[in-house]
Structure formats: C-alpha cells, structure tokens
Amino acid sequence: MLPWDASGCLPKKKADPIGIGLDSPAGKLHSGAGEPAANLSFVALAQYDHWPHATVGQRQFRLDLCVTFLVQGHRVGLRSHGSTGGTAANHLPAFLALLDVGVEEPEWQRLHPTQRRSRTLDACKRLLLRESQVQPLVLIVEDLHWIDSETQAFLNNLIESLPTSRILLLVNFRPEYQSSWGSKTYYAQLRIDPLPAESAEELLLGLLGGGDPLRGLRQTLIQRTEGNPFFLEESVRSLVEAGVLAGERGNYRLQAPLASIQVPGRVQSVLAARIDRLQPEDKRLLQTAAVIGKDVPFPLLQVIAELPAEDLQAGLARLQAAEFLYEARLFPDIEYTFKHALTHEVAYSSLLQDRRRATHARIVSAMESLYAGRIAEQLERLSQHAVRGQVWPRAVTYLHQAGLKALARSANQEAVSYLDQALDALSQLPETRETTEQSIDLRLELRSALHPLGEFERVLESLQRAAGLAESSGDTRRQGRVFSYLAQSFRLRGDYAGAIEAGQKAIEIGRSFDDLGIQAPANFHLGQAFFHLGDHGQAAEFNRTTSRCSAASCRRIGSEWQASRWYSRSATCPGRWRNSGASLRPSKPGSGRCNSPKK
Numbered sequence: 001m002l003p004w005d006a007s008g009c010l011p012k013k014k015a016d017p018i019g020i021g022l023d024s025p026a027g028k029l030h031s032g033a034g035e036p037a038a039n040l041s042f043v044a045l046a047q048y049d050h051w052p053h054a055t056v057g058q059r060q061f062r063l064d065l066c067v068t069f070l071v072q073g074h075r076v077g078l079r080s081h082g083s084t085g086g087t088a089a090n091h092l093p094a095f096l097a098l099l100d101v102g103v104e105e106p107e108w109q110r111l112h113p114t115q116r117r118s119r120t121l122d123a124c125k126r127l128l129l130r131e132s133q134v135q136p137l138v139l140i141v142e143d144l145h146w147i148d149s150e151t152q153a154f155l156n157n158l159i160e161s162l163p164t165s166r167i168l169l170l171v172n173f174r175p176e177y178q179s180s181w182g183s184k185t186y187y188a189q190l191r192i193d194p195l196p197a198e199s200a201e202e203l204l205l206g207l208l209g210g211g212d213p214l215r216g217l218r219q220t221l222i223q224r225t226e227g228n229p230f231f232l233e234e235s236v237r238s239l240v241e242a243g244v245l246a247g248e249r250g251n252y253r254l255q256a257p258l259a260s261i262q263v264p265g266r267v268q269s270v271l272a273a274r275i276d277r278l279q280p281e282d283k284r285l286l287q288t289a290a291v292i293g294k295d296v297p298f299p300l301l302q303v304i305a306e307l308p309a310e311d312l313q314a315g316l317a318r319l320q321a322a323e324f325l326y327e328a329r330l331f332p333d334i335e336y337t338f339k340h341a342l343t344h345e346v347a348y349s350s351l352l353q354d355r356r357r358a359t360h361a362r363i364v365s366a367m368e369s370l371y372a373g374r375i376a377e378q379l380e381r382l383s384q385h386a387v388r389g390q391v392w393p394r395a396v397t398y399l400h401q402a403g404l405k406a407l408a409r410s411a412n413q414e415a416v417s418y419l420d421q422a423l424d425a426l427s428q429l430p431e432t433r434e435t436t437e438q439s440i441d442l443r444l445e446l447r448s449a450l451h452p453l454g455e456f457e458r459v460l461e462s463l464q465r466a467a468g469l470a471e472s473s474g475d476t477r478r479q480g481r482v483f484s485y486l487a488q489s490f491r492l493r494g495d496y497a498g499a500i501e502a503g504q505k506a507i508e509i510g511r512s513f514d515d516l517g518i519q520a521p522a523n524f525h526l527g528q529a530f531f532h533l534g535d536h537g538q539a540a541e542f543n544r545t546t547s548r549c550s551a552a553s554c555r556r557i558g559s560e561w562q563a564s565r566w567y568s569r570s571a572t573c574p575g576r577w578r579n580s581g582a583s584l585r586p587s588k589p590g591s592g593r594c595n596s597p598k599k
Helices: 025-031 085-090 092-098 106-110 113-134 149-159 197-207 212-225 229-241 267-276 280-292 298-305 309-321 341-349 353-370 375-388 392-408 412-426 433-453 456-473 476-492 496-513 516-532 536-557 560-571 573-577
Strands: 041-046 053-057 068-072 075-079 137-141 167-171 245-248 251-254 295-297 325-329 335-338
Touching: 092 106, 092 113, 113 137, 113 149, 113 167, 113 392, 137 149, 149 167, 149 412, 197 212, 197 229, 212 229, 212 251, 229 245, 229 267, 267 280, 267 341, 280 295, 280 298, 280 309, 280 335, 280 341, 280 353, 295 298, 298 309, 298 335, 298 353, 309 325, 335 341, 353 375, 375 392, 375 412, 392 412, 392 433, 412 433, 433 456, 433 476, 456 476, 476 496, 476 516, 496 516, 516 536
Parallel strands: 041 137, 137 167
Antiparallel strands: 041 053, 068 075, 245 251, 295 335, 325 335
16 A cells, blocks of 8 residues: 555555565555655555545655545544545535445435435545546556455446546456456556566575575576465575575575475465464464454454463564564554465464354454444444354344445445345344244345346345245234235236235235335335236326325335335326326325225
8 A cells, every 4th residue: 555644644555465476566656656746646445345445645745635534433524635625525425424424414314325326436536536637646456356346336437537537547456357448448458477587586586695506496486486476485485484594685595405495386385384383372363363354453453362462562573574464554543464365365274163263253242342333334344253253143133234234325236245145144043033034124125135236036036935934924014015025026027917916915914004114115016017907097096095105104104215205106107197098196295095996
C-alpha cells in the first residue's frame, strides 16, 4: 500500500500475492514518481471482506485529497483538502453507509437498496473524477483475483469514465481472473512472467554475493525455482536459517558441500521447513496469527495468544525479523499482515485440525467482546470464524445477518453466498421447531437475493422446500407467506394456473390471520395471472383489492415502502386494461376493506 503522510494517512505494506514475489507496483511507482513538486495524487485500494477501503496519500507530494473517515463511538469526521469537499459532502450519506455508520437522513432512508447501491457506486466514482479535475490521479487496485462483486462493480462503473478523465488505473491479477473490459481501446495488459535466467542470476548475486564457490548454488536455485523471485528469496532464507550459508546478505559463504544441499521443488515446502525451524513459542504464535487471517489485528491476537505482553512483543519482533509478518498499520489499532498469501496458507495448514477449530471458536468469542458495539462491521469475519470453529448456532446467526446486510445494499450475489452457507450451517443443528422456522425464513430471504439475479429455477426450488417445511411443522402463517411468493414465481414462469392456486391459498391464510402483508402481494399476482389469461374482469377486481390491501397495510403496520410498492404497481395497471371493458378507479387510500374477489 502507499504510505500516508503526517496529516493522518497511515502506512499499509502489502506483500505481493501473485506468487512471483515482486514488490508492490504501487510502491515501485510511488517511490519513483519524481520530485516533491510533482502535481500528482495516488489512491490505492486493498481487497477486504466487502467493499473497498481506500488509502489516499503521497510521500513528498502536495496532498490535495485526503478523505478520512474516523469511526470512534458515534463520532464520524469527513476531512477534505483542496476543492473536492463539496463533492464529498454531497455524497456523505453514501460514504457513511459504505462504512456501516448509521445514516439518519430521511431521503436516504426512503431509497430502495438498489438505489442506495447505485448512489454509493456513483459517489465513489465522482469523488475520484472530481479529484482528477484538480490534478492527475493514479488509482492502483491490487489482487483482482480476490476481488469481491461490489468492488468489481465499482471498477466497472469507473472504467467507463476513464477515457475523458485524467486517471491512470493500474491493476494486477492472476491469469484466472476474467474482466469484461479487456477489449477496451484504452486498456493495455503487461504479462509478468518468472525471471529469465539472466535476471534470476542478477537477483541471486544481490542476495548471495558473487564468487566461484556460490556459482553452482545459484545455478541450482535458478533451476529448481524456475525463476520465481519469491521462491528464490525464500530458498535463500531457508538455507541461511539451516546453517548452510553463513555471513550477511550479499556476502554469504557456503558451509556445506554443494552436493549435500537439498532445495525443495515447491515453495510451500520451503516455507513449511522454515516454519518448522522456528522456536516452539514463535511457531505457535505464527500459527495463531494465521488462524485469525492474513491481516492480524493486534488487539485480537493479544487475546487469543494468551501471552504476557513482553513475550508477545518479543515473539512478534522475531517473526518480523524473519519476514514472516510485516507491521501493516498503527492506527486506529496496530495490525500485522503476512508477507505473502502462501506464507499465511502454509502456516495455517501446519496447525492440527482440532486446534484450528478450537482457535476459530475462541476468536468468535474474542471478537464479540472486542467489537461489542461494532458487530455489524465484523459480520463477515465473524461468520467465517464461526463456520470454521463449528460454532453452528452463531454461524447461522452471523451468516444470516451478513446476508441481510448484503441484501440491504443490493449486493445480491454476496447475499446468496451467505444465505446458502447459513442453510448449510443450520443443517448441522438438531431439527427443532426453531431451526425449522429459521430454515423457512432463510429460504424466503434467499428468494429475495436470487430473484434479481434471474435465478428463477432456484427461487422455485427454494420456495417449494420452504412450503414443505411450513406444512410439516404446522406453521400456517409462514405457509401463507410462501404461497404468496410461489404465486409470483409460478406467474413469472408462465404457469398461471399454478400462480392462481398458490395465490388463492395465500389469500385464504392471510384472511385467517388478518395479515395484509400476505394478502396484498397475493392479490397483485392473482390479478396479473388473470390478466395474462385474458380474464380482464377478474384482473381488475384483484387490482382494486390490491390497492385497498396496500393502503390498509400502510396504515396498520407502517410498512410504507412495501405497501407503497404494491399500491404504486397496482395503480399503474388500469392503463393496461383501458380497452378491456372493465371500469376501474383505484380506491382512495384507506377506503373499503381488503376483501378479495370470489372466483
């Protein structure tokens, strides 16, 4: 990551995860960008659990943009230098929502999740475009192979505006990543291959030193590593720690015959050997850090490691000296990161499965305590630790909440992933009435995420399973909700007879509970089904009933968005039936009762 300056921008050193081992392109570009007077801003994005967290800063450059969010309790500050403040202030609700900070602005609350998502994407783009009008901007996004769907949506949105802006976008990714903008005329791709023999020799001369005694070792290393710089670096470090090499960087001496030196054929084997050579207490600390994740918040490690403060600090210092961990940031809390994704992977896999599971479970409890007032910010991490720790009740809860959080910002693909995982976790629990109710509710939420994605087969499958669960458990009210949704699902598939059957069952159940939330949508879908069958009279009657149900629902349960949704949609239908011979005047809000027409 790019270093922040003294105005509040903080350092975040990111190791290259490509497997090639090159230094971050952000750092390379940044360090060689020119003289202090250069009028250029840098923005770097790192991949986190959800949405991008932006680091904006520059070393030896005039800082013209620094938007910093401080979330401490209930205090949130937005600071902007230069002429971008107006733009940032205009989009403040979107930025606050992006950071899971409560937004009380009425206009924002009235927006549909899809509209909020659109405004958030637009706010991020406009902030960068506005800065590029002040001065050229370099935007660096690393590790696209790990990108989440929302960050990808942000990039896709921004890329369309690049031809007319003064923004240079630099990205890196592994070969398996596929983009939708590779054919753009303003896009160029540079392949980063392993080092050729000459370059690998030059790298090893800097690491090992010259001289005839080391020439054979250099050739062996180049052959075994196939020019992978990270593999070369780790192999040299492993030989030093094994006592095969003595001296200092760039001036090593062989301490064993070349023929006796074994260089593993995989970098994972080299890393595993290095980890095994650590002192037992340091190895345990590294493994514990690996269970927390690639990025390791110090307060959480402090709780989980259960070491005296001095011993913990000394162990971290040794792991940093051995370049297993880097200090990533200092504010608001110290955080460490593994040098490389493979380093984290090997350290994690070196831990016995039972101990991994127990550590994940402890992490859940520790996070619940440490982030008691900020659980919403940690839902994604909490859910994954709960799954890996097999803490199934809390896994279900956190996965469900993470799915609802994704739904609220219209991140439907993410929502599907979390809700599917929640159902898998729920299957690990004994079957009770409570778990059956949870299973039905999760499937109804899953339907809400799948529907916008056009996954209609999965929607129907999920609803039919929910209907079976509701019937077997005798949960009539939930059964009514499921039938209401099934009426829509059948209608969209063109199965109007099925839609009518499900809709009538929903209305019958809704009447028995006097539940307008079931009756209003069921009436709407019945009206639509009859319309497509050509029975415009029945369609008009159901449309009138939908309007009455919606208005009454709005008054009774205060569900303004849901009721107005049905009311506004049903109120647009009369125009479609203008020539059908049906006389239809939408009821005034609150007039009449919600009585569905008889077939």
